[in-house]
Structures are given as structure tokens and as C-alpha cells.
Amino acid sequence: MALRKTPHPEEVAKRPSDRVTALRQANIFEPHRYRHIVGPIRVEQVDTTVARVRSNFIAVRIMHDGEMSLFAAGRYLDRIDLTSQPYRFIERLVVLDSQKIDTLLVIPL
Helix, strand or coil: CCCCCCCCHHHHHHCCCHHHHHHHHHCCCCCEEEEEEECCCEEEEECCCEEEEEEEEEEEEEECCCCEEEEEEEEEEEEEECCCCCCEEEEEEEEECCCCCCCCCCCCC
16 A cells, blocks of 8 residues: 655645635536525623634525525534734634535535
8 A cells, every 4th residue: 555645734735725626626516506694693701812602504505496405504613802803713613413514515614
């Protein structure tokens, strides 16, 4: 069995991501769009520098013929930097309600 060389992190950073390459070149799919709905935000914890918040979301896929289907549902667990304006995300963790994920998921939720 041949071992593959692991690329250096700087080399990887110069390449377009696999997700971007797939979206632009590899994946072929019908024209469609998404409607992304985010529910109210619940503030769970705040200190002088960071806020921890959560919110629920759904994403609906709308095909060119008008057919709609639930694409994803779940919640966001966010950490937000409060030390500068405008506030910035430190981290966004996406927790899906289902383990079933579309095989062509290349667009971030």
C-alpha cells in the first residue's frame, strides 16, 4: 500500500477548497435556491468579552419548478466576541436534527 504525502498547511491554504471546487466545477444539478430561516436568538451566557447564544434554523430547497423540500433543520450554537464593534463570531457550531445529509452539501449552513 502506497502512502500519500500529507500536504503542508501553507500549500493547502493556497488551493481553492474542495467545497468551492465542487460547487464551481464538479457538481451538476438542477437550478434551485434556498430559503434559510433563523428563529429567535436565546442568549445563554454573557461575560465581559464573550456571549454564548443559540438559535434554531431551517433551510428549504426550492427547485426551478417551484417544488419545495426541507433541506436541513437544526440549531446554531454561537460564541460572539463582544470586545469590538461590530460584534464578530468567534465560533458557530451547527447541530443538525437529522443525521441524513444531502450528498451534494457544498454550501455552508
